Amino acid sequence: MARPRLAILTSGGDAPGMNAAIRAATLVALAHNATVLGVEQGYRGLINGDFRPLEAHDVVELVRAGGTALGTARCPEFRERAVRDVARRRLRDARIDHVLVIGGNGSLAGAHALGDPHEQLEDWPVRVIGLPASIDNDVGTTSLAIGVDTAMNTIVEACDRIADTATAHHRTFIVEVMGRDCGYLAMAAGIGAGANLVLFREAGLALDGLVDAVCDTVAQAARRPNHRALILKSEGVEVPVEQLKAAVNARLAAAGEDAIEAELRVTVLGHVVRGGRPSALDRLMASRLAHAGVLALLDGAGDQMVAWQPGRPPARATRTAVDPRCWLVPLADVLAETQALHDGTSPQAQWRVKVFDALEGVLNRG
Ligand code: F6P
Numbered sequence: 546m547a548r549p550r551l552a553i554l555t556s557g558g559d560a561p562g563m564n565a566a567i568r569a570a571t572l573v574a575l576a577h578n579a580t581v582l583g584v585e586q587g588y589r590g591l592i593n594g595d596f597r598p599l600e601a602h603d604v605v606e607l608v609r610a611g612g613t614a615l616g617t618a619r620c621p622e623f624r625e626r627a628v629r630d631v632a633r634r635r636l637r638d639a640r641i642d643h644v645l646v647i648g649g650n651g652s653l654a655g656a657h658a659l660g661d662p663h664e665q666l667e668d669w670p671v672r673v674i675g676l677p678a679s680i681d682n683d684v685g686t687t688s689l690a691i692g693v694d695t696a697m698n699t700i701v702e703a704c705d706r707i708a709d710t711a712t713a714h715h716r717t718f719i720v721e722v723m724g725r726d727c728g729y730l731a732m733a734a735g736i737g738a739g740a741n742l743v744l745f746r747e748a749g750l751a752l753d754g755l756v757d758a759v760c761d762t763v764a765q766a767a768r769r770p771n772h773r774a775l776i777l778k779s780e781g782v783e784v785p786v787e788q789l790k791a792a793v794n795a796r797l798a799a800a801g802e803d804a805i806e807a808e809l810r811v812t813v814l815g816h817v818v819r820g821g822r823p824s825a826l827d828r829l830m831a832s833r834l835a836h837a838g839v840l841a842l843l844d845g846a847g848d849q850m851v852a853w854q855p856g857r858p859p860a861r862a863t864r865t866a867v868d869p870r871c872w873l874v875p876l877a878d879v880l881a882e883t884q885a886l887h888d889g890t891s892p893q894a895q896w897r898v899k900v901f902d903a904l905e906g907v908l909n910r911g
Contacts, residue, residue, distance in 0.1 A: 549579040549843055551643040552596060552636070555613040556587035556620065556652035559819060560678040560692025562827030564607040564614050566647050569835035571604045577843055582641060587648070588620035588655055592628060594635040608828055611695075611821045617648075623655045629664065637669035643842045644671055645835075649679030649690065650726075650883050653850060657876035660848040672847030675876060676834045680819055683727035685882025685891065686859040686874045687852035691834065694826040696723070696818045697734045700777075703814055704738035708775055714808065715772035717763050721786045721813040724779045726887040727894075730818070731779035732901045741766065741774040741909055746781035747889055747898050752792060755784055759793045763807045786811050837871035849873040 551574045555563045567583070574581045583603075585595035607614055622628045636644070646656035653675045658664070660673030677684040680696035700722050711718045724730045728745025735743035742762040744755055759776060766774035778786055790809050797804055823831070830853055838851040844866070852859065852872045859882070862872035885891035 549643055550582065550639070550641045551579045551645065551839070551842065552582045552584050552641045553599070553615065553645045554584035554587055554591060554647070555615050555617045555678070556646060556648035556655065557617060558649060558679060559613045559617050560649075560680050560690070561611045561695035561819070561821055561823035562691040562831040563647055563678050564610045564612065565823055565828040565831035566676055566678065566691060566835040567614060568604040568607040569832035570645050570839050571599045572601060573836050573839040574843070575601060577840070579643070579843060582639065583615045586616040587618040587652070588623040588632065589618040590616070591632040591635060592620075592623070594638065596639050596641070609822055611823065619651070620655070623658070626664065629658055630666075632659065633664075633666050633669065633671065636671050637666055642669070642671055644673045645676065645838055645842060646673060647676045647678045647691070649677070649681065649684055650880070653677070653684065653876060653883075654880055657848060657880060660876070662848075672842060672845070674838045674842045674846060675850040675879070676831075676838050677850060677852065678831075680730065681724045681727050682729040683724075683883060683886050684879065685884075685886050686850070686854075686862070686879050688855060689830060689853050691827055691831045692819075692823070693730070694830075695821060695824040696730060697737060698824055699818050699821055700730065700734035700814060701737040703817070704734070704740065704775060704777070707812060708738075708773070711773040711775060711810075712771045716808040716810050717766060717774040717776065719759070719776045719778055719786055719790060719809065719811050721778045721780060721811070723815065723818050724781050726781055728779040728781055729897060731777045732897065735777040736901070736904060736908070738775065738777065739908070740777045742776045743779075743901070743905065744776065744782050745779040746783070747894060750782070752784050752789070755782065755789055756792045756796050759789065760796055763793070763797070764805055767805045767807070786813060833868050834871055837865040837868045840867055841865055841873055846873060848876050850876055850879045852879070
């Protein structure tokens with residue numbers, strides 16, 4: 546039997562732990578007699594045929610590295626069938642028949658399209674498996690995606706530092722964190738950082754509601770001995786943070802004699818949150834997902850994602866042969882659930898908000 550040839554690609558926004566997944570996937574595949582190729586710069590490299598062989602010595606040190614050693618890219622052109630066919634011909638030319646895609650929502654949509662049985666070249670079908678990786682934790686059917694834990698730790702550490710200076714000056718800080726379509730990072734890190742208020746898109750507040758919430762928080766802070774407040778704002782809340790600050794200042798100024806004096810400052814953490822060495826949990830989870838994913842791929846699975854699910858598995862999930870926490874879920878189901886997480890119709894999204902509201906209501910009393 547011909548030796549299987551497996552390509553690994555990382556795509557979309559990088560996430561800490563992608564390298565740990567590349568490392569584990571490579572070592573597992575080599576141990577199972579596959580030839581491994583890395584694809585440079587995600588789907589763009591696939592279209593250009595930018596493949597390079599990966600051996601154990603190329604990946605052993607990757608476990609502790611942030612970013613992705615293969616590079617990554619956003620590649621909207623991969624939505625076009627003709628472009629995917631170019632990629633399929635590149636795979637055929639390089640005799641690659643298995644592909645492991647590590648990425649978030651857009652990358653997994655690309656994986657589903659690449660592995661679509663109706664689009665395969667007659668003489669060279671490929672099988673594709675995805676691993677969830679996105680700091681936003683907005684990939685459906687997995688309880689965690691690679692990168693979320695590290696990103697949360699980075700935010701909490703940054704907030705601890707900001708709290709020091711906020712307390713010293715009796716100031717209110719609004720700290721914006723990534724999360725374009727999903728407020729999970731802000732909510733989870735907000736609890737970890739002891740934030741006084743978290744603004745996330747799922748709450749659906751317009752400018753007036755946001756200003757009310759910030760002004761209430763400022764008023765509460767004025768009654769506390771340290772006079773400071775820490776507010777986390779998710780990027781998905783569409784009002785720009787400087788506009789929010791200006792609107793709050795205007796509201797406070799308009800209060801005349803009853804005005805509360807507040808010094809507002811803004812910090813946008815932005816891409817700082819995507820970088821850095823992966824946490825132990827991200828390294829462990831990435832390694833286990835990659836292990837289960839490569840074995841499933843070599844065993845004939847395709848068009849599925851490996852989900853990290855300690856609790857009840859998603860409806861059409863099948864257990865992986867090697868790991869009780871890793872489940873294979875059809876990519877079509879993953880994408881549908883991701884959409885539901887984004888538009889708030891997913892029970893999981895609703896639970897997240899409910900649990901957050903209940904806990905925050907208690908933690909932030911007084
Ligand atoms: O990877 C997801 C994400 O971090 C979003 O939260 C954010 O909006 C986006 O990436 C930023 O992407 P880019 O680095 O392409 O500007």
